[in-house]
Amino acid sequence: MHRVTVKRKEHFNxxxxxxxxxxxxxxxxxxxxxxxxxxxxxxNYEVIVSLTGEVDPETGxxxxxxxxxxxxxxxxxxxxDHKNLNLDTEEFKNLNPTAENIVKVIYDLLRDxxxxxxxxxxxxxxxxxxxxxxxx
Amino acid sequence: MHRVTVKRKEHFNxxxxxxxxxxxxxxxxxxxxxxxxxxxxxxNYEVIVSLTGEVDPETGxxxxxxxxxxxxxxxxxxxxDHKNLNLDTEEFKNLNPTAENIVKVIYDLLRDxxxxxxxxxxxxxxxxxxxxxxxx
Amino acid sequence: MHRVTVKRKEHFNxxxxxxxxxxxxxxxxxxxxxxxxxxxxxxNYEVIVSLTGEVDPETGxxxxxxxxxxxxxxxxxxxxDHKNLNLDTEEFKNLNPTAENIVKVIYDLLRDxxxxxxxxxxxxxxxxxxxxxxxx
Amino acid sequence: MHRVTVKRKEHFNxxxxxxxxxxxxxxxxxxxxxxxxxxxxxxNYEVIVSLTGEVDPETGxxxxxxxxxxxxxxxxxxxxDHKNLNLDTEEFKNLNPTAENIVKVIYDLLRDxxxxxxxxxxxxxxxxxxxxxxxx
Amino acid sequence: MHRVTVKRKEHFNxxxxxxxxxxxxxxxxxxxxxxxxxxxxxxNYEVIVSLTGEVDPETGxxxxxxxxxxxxxxxxxxxxDHKNLNLDTEEFKNLNPTAENIVKVIYDLLRDxxxxxxxxxxxxxxxxxxxxxxxx
Amino acid sequence: MHRVTVKRKEHFNxxxxxxxxxxxxxxxxxxxxxxxxxxxxxxNYEVIVSLTGEVDPETGxxxxxxxxxxxxxxxxxxxxDHKNLNLDTEEFKNLNPTAENIVKVIYDLLRDxxxxxxxxxxxxxxxxxxxxxxxx
Numbered sequence: 001m002h003r004v005t006v007k008r009k010e011h012f013n014x015x016x017x018x019x020x021x022x023x024x025x026x027x028x029x030x031x032x033x034x035x036x037x038x039x040x041x042x043x044n045y046e047v048i049v050s051l052t053g054e055v056d057p058e059t060g061x062x063x064x065x066x067x068x069x070x071x072x073x074x075x076x077x078x079x080x081d082h083k084n085l086n087l088d089t090e091e092f093k094n095l096n097p098t099a100e101n102i103v104k105v106i107y108d109l110l111r112d113x114x115x116x117x118x119x120x121x122x123x124x125x126x127x128x129x130x131x132x133x134x135x136x
Numbered sequence: 137m138h139r140v141t142v143k144r145k146e147h148f149n150x151x152x153x154x155x156x157x158x159x160x161x162x163x164x165x166x167x168x169x170x171x172x173x174x175x176x177x178x179x180n181y182e183v184i185v186s187l188t189g190e191v192d193p194e195t196g197x198x199x200x201x202x203x204x205x206x207x208x209x210x211x212x213x214x215x216x217d218h219k220n221l222n223l224d225t226e227e228f229k230n231l232n233p234t235a236e237n238i239v240k241v242i243y244d245l246l247r248d249x250x251x252x253x254x255x256x257x258x259x260x261x262x263x264x265x266x267x268x269x270x271x272x
Numbered sequence: 273m274h275r276v277t278v279k280r281k282e283h284f285n286x287x288x289x290x291x292x293x294x295x296x297x298x299x300x301x302x303x304x305x306x307x308x309x310x311x312x313x314x315x316n317y318e319v320i321v322s323l324t325g326e327v328d329p330e331t332g333x334x335x336x337x338x339x340x341x342x343x344x345x346x347x348x349x350x351x352x353d354h355k356n357l358n359l360d361t362e363e364f365k366n367l368n369p370t371a372e373n374i375v376k377v378i379y380d381l382l383r384d385x386x387x388x389x390x391x392x393x394x395x396x397x398x399x400x401x402x403x404x405x406x407x408x
Numbered sequence: 409m410h411r412v413t414v415k416r417k418e419h420f421n422x423x424x425x426x427x428x429x430x431x432x433x434x435x436x437x438x439x440x441x442x443x444x445x446x447x448x449x450x451x452n453y454e455v456i457v458s459l460t461g462e463v464d465p466e467t468g469x470x471x472x473x474x475x476x477x478x479x480x481x482x483x484x485x486x487x488x489d490h491k492n493l494n495l496d497t498e499e500f501k502n503l504n505p506t507a508e509n510i511v512k513v514i515y516d517l518l519r520d521x522x523x524x525x526x527x528x529x530x531x532x533x534x535x536x537x538x539x540x541x542x543x544x
Numbered sequence: 545m546h547r548v549t550v551k552r553k554e555h556f557n558x559x560x561x562x563x564x565x566x567x568x569x570x571x572x573x574x575x576x577x578x579x580x581x582x583x584x585x586x587x588n589y590e591v592i593v594s595l596t597g598e599v600d601p602e603t604g605x606x607x608x609x610x611x612x613x614x615x616x617x618x619x620x621x622x623x624x625d626h627k628n629l630n631l632d633t634e635e636f637k638n639l640n641p642t643a644e645n646i647v648k649v650i651y652d653l654l655r656d657x658x659x660x661x662x663x664x665x666x667x668x669x670x671x672x673x674x675x676x677x678x679x680x
Numbered sequence: 681m682h683r684v685t686v687k688r689k690e691h692f693n694x695x696x697x698x699x700x701x702x703x704x705x706x707x708x709x710x711x712x713x714x715x716x717x718x719x720x721x722x723x724n725y726e727v728i729v730s731l732t733g734e735v736d737p738e739t740g741x742x743x744x745x746x747x748x749x750x751x752x753x754x755x756x757x758x759x760x761d762h763k764n765l766n767l768d769t770e771e772f773k774n775l776n777p778t779a780e781n782i783v784k785v786i787y788d789l790l791r792d793x794x795x796x797x798x799x800x801x802x803x804x805x806x807x808x809x810x811x812x813x814x815x816x
Contacts, residue, residue: 003544004508009537013263015151015176015220020738031739033746034218040151041218042178044263052544058428059439060506065538066441082170082177084151098740100684119544127149127180129689130745136683136732136799139680140644145673156330167331169338188680194564195575196642201674202577234332236276255680265281266337272275272324272391285535287423287448287492292602303603305610306490312423313490314450316535354442354449356423370604372548399421399452401553402609408547408596408663411816412780417809460816466700467711468778473810474713527816557807559695559720559764578762584695585762586722588807626714626721628695671693671724 005052006062010072012081015042016097019086040084046125047076047106053118063118075109099126103134141188142198146208148217151178152233155222176220182261183212183242189254199254211245235262239270277324278334282344284353287314288369291358312356318397319348319378325390335390347381371398375406413460414470418480420489423450424505427494448492454533455484455514461526471526483517507534511542549596550606554616556625559586560641563630584628590669591620591650595662607662619653643670647678685732686742690752692761695722696777699766720764726805727756727786733798743798755789779806783814 017040018032028036035041049072053062079089085097091105103124111120125131153176154168164172171177185208189198215225221233227241239260247256261267289312290304300308307313321344325334351361357369363377375396386392397403425448426440436444443449457480461470491497493505499513511532522528533539561584562576572580579585593616597606623633629641635649647668658664669675697720698712708716715721729752733742759769765777771785783804794800805811 002512002542004511005541005544006508007539007541011263013177013179015178018740022738031744037218037220037224039220039223040176040178041149041220042151042176043149044180055506055508055512058430060426060504060509062508062540064439082173084173084175084177087175088173096740098735100686100735100742101740103684104682104735127147131687132742133685133687134682136685138648138678140647141677141680142644143675143677154332158330167336191642191644191648194566196562196640196645198644198676200575232332234327236278236327236334237332239276240274240327267279268334269277269279270274272277283535285449285451287450290604294602303608309490309492309496311492311495312448312450313421313492314423314448315421316452354445356445356447356449359447360445368604370599372550372599372606373604375548376546376599399419403551404606405549405551406546408549410784410814412783413813413816414780415811415813463778463780463784466702468698468776468781470780470812472711555807557721557723559722581762581764581768583764583767584720584722585693585764586695586720587693588724626717628717628719628721631719632717671691 001054001057003052003054004062005050006065006068007048007050008065008068008072009046009048010069010077011044011046012077013042013044014080014083014085015040016085016092017041018096018098020096040086043126045080045102047072048123049110050121050123051114051118052120063114071110071113075113076106079109099124099130099132100134103132107134137190137193139188139190140198141186142201142204143184143186144201144204144208145182145184146205146213147180147182148213149178149180150216150219150221151176152221152228153177154232154234156232176222179262181216181238183208184259185246186257186259187250187254188256199250207246207249211249212242215245235260235266235268236270239268243270273326273329275324275326276334277322278337278340279320279322280337280340280344281318281320282341282349283316283318284349285314285316286352286355286357287312288357288364289313290368290370292368312358315398317352317374319344320395321382322393322395323386323390324392335386343382343385347385348378351381371396371402371404372406375404379406409462409465411460411462412470413458414473414476415456415458416473416476416480417454417456418477418485419452419454420485421450421452422488422491422493423448424493424500425449426504426506428504448494451534453488453510455480456531457518458529458531459522459526460528471522479518479521483521484514487517507532507538507540508542511540515542545598545601547596547598548606549594550609550612551592551594552609552612552616553590553592554613554621555588555590556621557586557588558624558627558629559584560629560636561585562640562642564640584630587670589624589646591616592667593654594665594667595658596664597662607658615654615657619657620650623653643668643674643676644678647676651678681734681737683732683734684742685730686745686748687728687730688745688748688752689726689728690749690757691724691726692757693722693724694760694763694765695720696765696772697721698776698778700776720766723806725760725782727752728803729790730801730803731794731798732800743794751790751793755793756786759789779804779810779812780814783812787814 018035051063085092107122123133154171187199221228243258259269290307323335357364379394395405426443459471493500515530531541562579595607629636651666667677698715731743765772787802803813
């Protein structure tokens, strides 16, 4: 038996604002600059879910890509697509929606829906030039 | 002398909401669906400005790409990047920020900064799968 | 009112074989080379549908992109996705499935579902390096 | 001396069918869905070969990219390009040509042509949205 | 019979310098800035050749893509790939190698190798963000 | 606290020549082929800098992407963009500018500007098909 990593890419569009409520407006603007705009801005996010596991000799699959795509839709896209991350979601009510925090939230939303035997990694593109991976 | 089309690509990130204030909420939701979210959503917009004109025999240029890039920055990116198109801009205070309307606004913002002798066309990507061109 | 071109990209995966039944096997192999493989080969096709028309002042739309996407799915993807173009489709039973012929078939399948007032153009990528447009 | 990973991307187009001959037709269709089409479908596959090793101080190379490209052509592309993986190849006569199995076959075809001192990894894109890596 | 545009993409890597020998060094630096570096710089150029013509009912082809690819190789890539455009080519000995001039030179090199009945257009990417088309 | 990898992509254009001064011209041409052209050739290089570290609970950042982008500009792009790597830079006066050597030079230029607590990795694309990573 051989272990393979399989990857599925999906996307969602969302608005957000970077802001720390414990700071003054001046400090927020200094640190987060344009991303602190109180009226929000937004992105086309691309998310790649990687699962590593053994190839099932009956199917030749590590994981059914259709099932993985459906899971990403139900757990991630339905929550975040065409939403304001700060206002419309439970996850970012009290958590700054930086790419670093979003990628971990996505990991946590998927982790307990996928059997322990699979290693999981998430890559999140905020723009073509800025992207993150978790776990590191 | 030969005529060439030169193209320059830039990008900006913005939030927006599709909404017609003359309609009921029900009709707005029916027509604009997820794009009508009152809390906004957003995109990474890619904009391509095309200029057609004669190649200057002294420079070998139709138009200086550095100058074109600076013009797109001053006229378009500074206005729209990291902004809420509906709330933060004059242009979309009373105009629905669909891709079709944004592309024409960008054209108009650039048209009178560029000499008449150049034909101009704008391509705007709202997502990798949805994009528009003006004039048609 | 202003006229804009709107574009929607979709994709499908299919098998095909290039073959002219009026020719000898030798001539078929000479002309179509590897694409004549009697056991088929295949591609990830990308299709872009462009519609040009006036922007509706009520919606700010030329055409609802969700409706266009659904139409491409019902008319094109459901017919061709994960199919053998030569064996599984009416359209290519007696028509060689070259990119040039596929792009016209897609145009014809969509043309009478979309009002006459819209100009339509189809771009079809067979590979990243070979692609076609119709009408020219 | 420093160790670097070098990567070379190539592509091939092929037809395939996912099928387990030990199962009923019903079970095959249930598990493999559209990918079980008895008349085949196909893909543009992108393959990336990664080699990790020490940089030769004489050449500044880990591995000659021209030599690697030629090796991928002779070992992989000549075997699979414009072929039906199930019918035209020895490798998939009795092995289901899922991305997970193809990526391991490619690894094995290259592994004994490349000196042991190089670590090797293969990435295979079946579509832009589905891709795999081996070893994991 | 129907008319289709077929497109083939190829690439080459070259060094160049933008310079007008009739100008002072100061003026050259003022106009061409970093592109005037006397020690050269370079690009990965992508070239797309578009041919428009009638689809041959026997082949289903407008033009054999293999033949077009070979022609681009013999006429364009063999001349310019891994070359210094200013020093190594006849075409740019006395012509400033701007994208605008390169695209016309490529057009002229291909035009008389391709029958008159085909319309031809060339697109040249100097970078992902700067590209040109000829004829306009 | 969670560890995340953040990535930033930038690009530069440069000319270079692969050459070993200790070898004969024949051997240089045999090993480096077209890349040995004494008149240089060039590339659009894409560089991705990856930093791995803990997410700061105050900012939600591993590292400020604006600060990282500025650092890449001051340390890498200002040195190499629109330059001849062999002639115009200290780093490659006596070092063959292969992708393997460039990627390590970039790593070294950035390493002592970024706190030890961050793991760093560099990916360098010489072309879309040839790319390298360091450390391996």
